[in-house]
Amino acid sequence: MAEGTRFKGLEEQLKRQEIRTQGIMDNWTATEKQLRDVMAADRQHLEEKIESSNNELKNLIAALSNQFGAAMRTVHGDRGILQTPTGHSDRQNHLGRTEENFGENRQFLQLAIPRMEFPVFDGGNPREWIRKSQKYFHTFHIPDSQKMDMVEIFLEGKADIWYQGFKISRGVTNWENFTVELIKRFGNVKQLDPVEEFSKLQQTSTVKTYQEKFEELMVEVAIVVPSLPESFYISCFLSGLNDEIRSMVKMHDIGSLSEVFKKPKLQESANEAYANKYSPVAKLLLSHQRAVGEGISKAVEPLLYRVTQIGNWNHLLLRKSPQ
Numbered sequence: 001m002a003e004g005t006r007f008k009g010l011e012e013q014l015k016r017q018e019i020r021t022q023g024i025m026d027n028w029t030a031t032e033k034q035l036r037d038v039m040a041a042d043r044q045h046l047e048e049k050i051e052s053s054n055n056e057l058k059n060l061i062a063a064l065s066n067q068f069g070a071a072m073r074t075v076h077g078d079r080g081i082l083q084t085p086t087g088h089s090d091r092q093n094h095l096g097r098t099e100e101n102f103g104e105n106r107q108f109l110q111l112a113i114p115r116m117e118f119p120v121f122d123g124g125n126p127r128e129w130i131r132k133s134q135k136y137f138h139t140f141h142i143p144d145s146q147k148m149d150m151v152e153i154f155l156e157g158k159a160d161i162w163y164q165g166f167k168i169s170r171g172v173t174n175w176e177n178f179t180v181e182l183i184k185r186f187g188n189v190k191q192l193d194p195v196e197e198f199s200k201l202q203q204t205s206t207v208k209t210y211q212e213k214f215e216e217l218m219v220e221v222a223i224v225v226p227s228l229p230e231s232f233y234i235s236c237f238l239s240g241l242n243d244e245i246r247s248m249v250k251m252h253d254i255g256s257l258s259e260v261f262k263k264p265k266l267q268e269s270a271n272e273a274y275a276n277k278y279s280p281v282a283k284l285l286l287s288h289q290r291a292v293g294e295g296i297s298k299a300v301e302p303l304l305y306r307v308t309q310i311g312n313w314n315h316l317l318l319r320k321s322p323q
Contacts, residue, residue, distance in 0.1 A: 241264055
């Protein structure tokens, strides 16, 4: 009897556990269904958002393509790239359309301009700062009337203090006069007159070193005297070369600065190649000549040499001096 009652109690407990377990399973199933519904809704929302973003991107690309096409038509005109407008009236209409549409496409065309910071000047190396500033003005087409307003913002330390005093005593100046006064104030003694230094420049080592110094001074001279022709710079470069290189370079027709920079290097290389090939003594003389300019040291004074031209080659003839 007692055993039957106990079994009956256990059965009731098992039934209650089954009912409780079933309730938990039902709750879990309902929760799982809710989670799946939420995930499905979120997924659908995400897919809709991605599709919307793709449509916006396609529209943006189409707009940029239209702007690019309008810009190209502005540059080349409605007649196409290969055709040229004929007649005075057509040319005037073409120019009119170009000026009218340039403002609308300015923002699109400026996308290709690289980012470039204006250099800060605190008193060190004024020539390098002037070159970088000139590059910035040229890249972004800064008009002369706005240059000094921009420059004043990027002066720091003693340079800013000096310019504030300069404005009080001398008034507002232009970019050309400013660079001259800047070099006077912050340049070394040799940099006070770039035109004088430029006119006295001579080759004392390699052609490459001479060219680098020449180009550095040429920029400053062009700022002070902007109207000098290219032929002037060609003559100045030739006059500063060593005699043995200058005489050979002048035998060629030179029409540009790029040619006058190239030919002396070729001549210098030819001299070195011949010296290395035919005479160790010539190699010694050539290296010593680079170190001291055009002179020959006392260590090699017993050796005399001269350069003669045979055909298109430079031949270095060496002989001992008479005792």
